[in-house]
Amino acid sequence: MADRRRRSRYLTISVLHIIMIMCQALTDEPRFAEPIPNVTVALGRDANLPCVVENLGQHKVAWIHIDRQMIVTIHRHVITRIPRFSVSYDNQKTWLLHVNGVQQQDRGYYMCQVNTNPMISQVGYLQVVVPPNILDSMSTQSTVAVRENQNITLTCKADGFPTPKLRWKREDGQGISVDRRKKVLAYEGEQLNLTRISRTEMGAYLCIATNGVPPSVSKRITVDVEFSPMIWVPNQLVGAPAGTDVTIDCQTEAHPRAISYWVFNSVMVLPTKKYSTETTENSYRADMKLTIRNLQPGDFGSYRCISKNSLGETEGSIRLYEIPKPSAPPKATEIKSSANKEGRKSTPAPPKRQTTIWPAPYNPQYPRRTERPPTNEEQIVRAEQKPRGDASTGSAYIVRWSAPQLMIVAVQYILTGPYMPPYIPQNGN
């Protein structure tokens, strides 16, 4: 009897307990199990935003794009007409908002809302990043020309998200002069100001846009620095005996590329059996060489090298004069141009300023078309003008030296280093 009553009481408690649990389950309000993660995705990719809700019961989950104040989905229905959005759910807990091929306007805060009373919600952020892109129409075109010593500003504009940073470099890896004071390997900014640009700053520049989203992009801008031709004559006086071959040369700098040629006796020198010309070009520099074969009396005189471009014209002149044939054995004589060439290869080119001929219709420093051979005095003056350390010689032979000549040579040597053997007037001039 008592046993039965006890059992029935136990049953009652159990039933009550079950009812209680059931009631509790029914009345337990929905709650978010975890926050919505912040999602970063590149433009055009797909993104998923999860919202995890416990005890959803009969309530419904809605997704709202706060930035556009737009209801995206309610329960299993897509409300927005933007076809990129869809929703899926699994085990009634995780509600996943899908965005296919995200666009920039999809960026922003998304709210996951449950229609309890009062409603509950949480937000997550969808970040849409965009790789950098250079805006060609707003940037400097790919080739620009500027006159030397003028200012030029190179501009590069880029978009992307986050806003890209722009960096400038020279393609050949040389430094960029900033404000003509310091040189940097890379310069940051949308604009690169090249002030009083020099010919050494000619070349390709790259602007590189980066924002941490691959790939980085760059634009190549070629800067042409234009200037009228300049000529530098390494040896203005060249002596050689009749019957030999001699090579004379002029070094030019010009941009745009110059037309260069040689003139003798007012006639343009054309390549023949007698003459051969050779021009070695290196960027805006060119080395013009003229070889005259089997020198005859009529070949001595003044040769002019002329260089012309759209900005101007200039010329250099070289006096070729006759010296006697060596009477001594060859050993005592030859310091020919080959030695000269070798000597110059190993020594760096001397500073050009002193001997550069600036563009001018006539340069009084270099007498033209004078048949008079140079005097010793003139040679010394010229020797002093010559930069120190240049061991090149214009003349081909040294003959016997008299005592006064030897002294002049010695003085010249002390002053300037070896330059030019004195002219020995033996042929009646």
Ligand SMILES: *[C@@H]1O[C@H](CO)[C@@H](O)[C@H](O)[C@H]1NC(C)=O
């Ligand atoms: C998402 O980013 C916001 C700031 O933009 C921050 O307040 C929030 O805590 C982040 N949420 C998560 C889950 O990292």
Ligand SMILES: *[C@@H]1O[C@H](CO)[C@@H](O)[C@H](O)[C@H]1NC(C)=O
């Ligand atoms: C170039 O820029 C420098 C420095 O900004 C200025 O002094 C100079 O006047 C400018 N030259 C020209 C031609 O604009």
Ligand SMILES: *[C@@H]1O[C@H](CO)[C@@H](O)[C@H](O)[C@H]1NC(C)=O
């Ligand atoms: C570059 O030059 C432009 C004008 O051409 C000027 O507005 C700008 O401030 C200069 N930038 C720098 C860094 O000097």
